[in-house]
Amino acid sequence: MRPLLAALALILAAGPALAEPTARVVGGNIPVYSGPGRGYPIIGRIPDGTTVPLEYCTRRDSEWCFIPDTGWVLGSYLVGWSGKIQVTPPDFMGPGW
Template sequence: MNFSTLGKIGMASVIALTAAVPAFAQTGEAIAATDLNIRSGPGPKYEVVGVIPGGQAAALEGCLSEASWCKINFEGKTGWSSSDYLAVSVEEQAVALSTRPATVEVNSVTYEDAAQTQSDQNAGAAAGATIGALAAYAVGGPIGGIIAGGIVGGAAGSAAVEPTTETVTYVTTNPVETVYLDGEVVVGATVPDNVTTYEVPQEGLRYVTINGQTVVVGAQTNAIVQVIR
């Protein structure tokens, strides 16, 4: 399935998630729409400390009121995940926590780790400011795109060209400097055109390191097809 098709059917197919997503806002849980990073703090420069597999539910402790990050607990691991890719049920439709209506009540939390905040700021200053933002990978937002891909929690927005073992090996043995973008690194998100990507031996693919994670992208679409973990 190509990305244009994914975008066209994303809005209509979001209804398919209704049966899979209970009223998480009422139970204190949210479902990861795709393999989703758990970070040590609420932002893309913080260290990745775990992953919520796509389709799995995490306990929702609350969300920041001023940013699209929520504090979660998944199998004993506490951290922060992007609310753009955490789904709740609203009027029998799945929506991202970041776009929930005011009628959906979620606890507000704050981030108070001053030492980690300073460390993050120092890292950001050393790396330079973000140079753009990762774009959601389907019309209608991340949740619609995941369901349009035919699954909850799998490789939504999968590309026509899949990275081979040789490509993954090449990428891991040829590291490149990281760039920082607003938003989370997930399969299907689109990398801005002003970000330099690098060749791999496999035709149709390139790679780049974003927010500390190396990703393989489609050469024509700049959409992430695999996150190298």
């Protein structure tokens, strides 16, 4: 009985996990860039309808969003504004900033 109680206590202590902001890709097979701008190399593509996690987005010119372990995509290709409310951290010093 004690192992069951210990397991239950661990589950309750962990609490609810925070949901990672996500968005869904719309508009086809969208390009993924190595940085927040069209001047950066395309390093991959994401298929239409894919749900992706978002780390943060910028608000300069076109909106760019960073997908962890993937790269940068144009925010206009993403549906799911909950993740877009986070803006680029102040310590980001990409080209042109």
